[in-house]
Amino acid sequence: MYSTLIARLAGEIAIKGKNRSHFEKMLIENMRGVTKELGVKVVREGGRIEVKLNGADLDETVTRLKKVFGISSLSPVAEVELDMEQIKEMALTVVRDALESRTTPITFKVEARRANKLFPLGSPEITQEVGRHVLGNIPGALKVDVHNPALKLIVEVRETKAYLTCDVIPGPGGLPVGTSGRVLLLLSGGIDSPVAGYLAMRRGAMVEAIHFHSFPFTSERAQEKVNDLAKILAQHGGRIRLHNVHFTEIQRQIRMHCPEEYSITIMRRFMMRIADRLAYKRKCLALVTGESLGQVASQTLESMYTINNVTNMPILRPLVSMDKVDIMRIANDIGTYETSILPYEDCCTVFLPKNPKTKPKLYEAIKAEEKLDIDALVEEAIEKTESLIFSRDS
Numbered sequence: 001m002y003s004t005l006i007a008r009l010a011g012e013i014a015i016k017g018k019n020r021s022h023f024e025k026m027l028i029e030n031m032r033g034v035t036k037e038l039g040v041k042v043v044r045e046g047g048r049i050e051v052k053l054n055g056a057d058l059d060e061t062v063t064r065l066k067k068v069f070g071i072s073s074l075s076p077v078a079e080v081e082l083d084m085e086q087i088k089e090m091a092l093t094v095v096r097d098a099l100e101s102r103t104t105p106i107t108f109k110v111e112a113r114r115a116n117k118l119f120p121l122g123s124p125e126i127t128q129e130v131g132r133h134v135l136g137n138i139p140g141a142l143k144v145d146v147h148n149p150a151l152k153l154i155v156e157v158r159e160t161k162a163y164l165t166c167d168v169i170p171g172p173g174g175l176p177v178g179t180s181g182r183v184l185l186l187l188s189g190g191i192d193s194p195v196a197g198y199l200a201m202r203r204g205a206m207v208e209a210i211h212f213h214s215f216p217f218t219s220e221r222a223q224e225k226v227n228d229l230a231k232i233l234a235q236h237g238g239r240i241r242l243h244n245v246h247f248t249e250i251q252r253q254i255r256m257h258c259p260e261e262y263s264i265t266i267m268r269r270f271m272m273r274i275a276d277r278l279a280y281k282r283k284c285l286a287l288v289t290g291e292s293l294g295q296v297a298s299q300t301l302e303s304m305y306t307i308n309n310v311t312n313m314p315i316l317r318p319l320v321s322m323d324k325v326d327i328m329r330i331a332n333d334i335g336t337y338e339t340s341i342l343p344y345e346d347c348c349t350v351f352l353p354k355n356p357k358t359k360p361k362l363y364e365a366i367k368a369e370e371k372l373d374i375d376a377l378v379e380e381a382i383e384k385t386e387s388l389i390f391s392r393d394s
């Protein structure tokens with residue numbers, strides 16, 4: 001019955017003025033990206049975006065598009081010829097479909113829009129005729145309420161066809177991935193950083209990810225978990241390039257040459273230095289982390305200050321003010337939680353000190369690093385970094 005999906009743009013895009021077409025183009029590209037194997041056609045049609053299903057499965061298409069940032073809502077529409085009899089019959093089918101499993105009567109309204117001024121009936125007449133037909137043929141199930149209906153049938157009479165829909169499926173809102181430039185996400189296997197990546201994407205950032213592993217102390221399985229998280233993030237439009245950094249040698253050196261209570265701080269400073277260098281190489285304009293203020297020892301303000309000091313890049317911390325329960329809820333909603341809680345080791349847990357400093361001093365951290373050849377270690381880690389690209393399925 002449904003041949004097309006209409007995608008409405010998030011309000012923020014609609015008010016972009018001259019830039020609007022740039023946002024739309026990116027959105028269309030992302031919509032095509034996540035639906036490419038389905039054989040649908042995404043086109044700009046009369047000021048909005050339409051997805052011609054071409055026989056593709058409606059539910060699967062909706063499931064994929066519901067994750068594309070920049071879409072405020074989706075509606076499956078049925079198309080018929082510009083003929084009142086056909087319009088009325090399809091109206092009945094569409095409403096019946098929407099009522100399918102309901103047993104109690106619901107409030108209902110028809111709303112007609114006539115873009116095609118050559119069509120012989122005006123909007124009020126279309127509304128009346130269609131309304132009468134539907135109410136007459138589904139007795140008892142519908143109660144007219146023009147102000148606040150639970151079910152609204154929209155009939156649009158356009159140039160060559162009439163479109164009918166009564167379902168509005170909420171989209172994720174936000175801005176299309178890629179419209180805000182590129183960022184580098186520090187992606188661990190934990191709960192927080194995938195959520196931070198998701199939120200950065202929702203604001204239009206194209207995310208690349210960097211992951212630090214301590215192979216052989218961290219396993220293949222731990223790496224697969226991070227790969228899986230990258231794939232989940234890639235469902236929101238675009239692809240995720242993941243840079244895997246061998247961090248073992250740096251951790252070994254820290255362990256040999258630095259005071260134990262500063263090892264976490266120094267390790268984080270190295271993560272930042274490497275991320276900073278890689279971001280520059282990859283033309284990313286900010287780093288993103290899953291830090292939340294006060295959550296753990298390395299996320300006190302003193303700690304952030306001391307760790308942040310090695311880079312001049314903006315560091316986006318989308319979770320900074322969130323409680324863990326809020327973060328977990330988002331992780332659940334976006335489907336990363338189950339993967340994040342898989343119990344594989346992380347490089348940070350492998351070399352965990354007994355008493356990490358919760359308020360590390362910058363000058364102490366600098367002193368503690370004295371015996372390390374920082375530039376050489378960073379250089380070597382960058383050289384050995386391996387990069388992979390993930391899309392939603394691979």
Ligand code: ATP
Pocket residue numbers: 185186187188189190191192193194210211212213288289290291295296298299346347348
């Ligand atoms: P997460 O759940 O994201 O691992 P966390 O609560 O475990 O966060 P930390 O271990 O203090 O917190 O890490 C803080 C941030 O540092 C992470 O959110 C992530 O952005 C980054 N980070 C930590 N470990 C790694 C890693 N192995 N690779 C890349 N980034 C990391």
Ligand code: MG
Pocket residue numbers: 188189190191346348
């Ligand atoms: Mg962690």
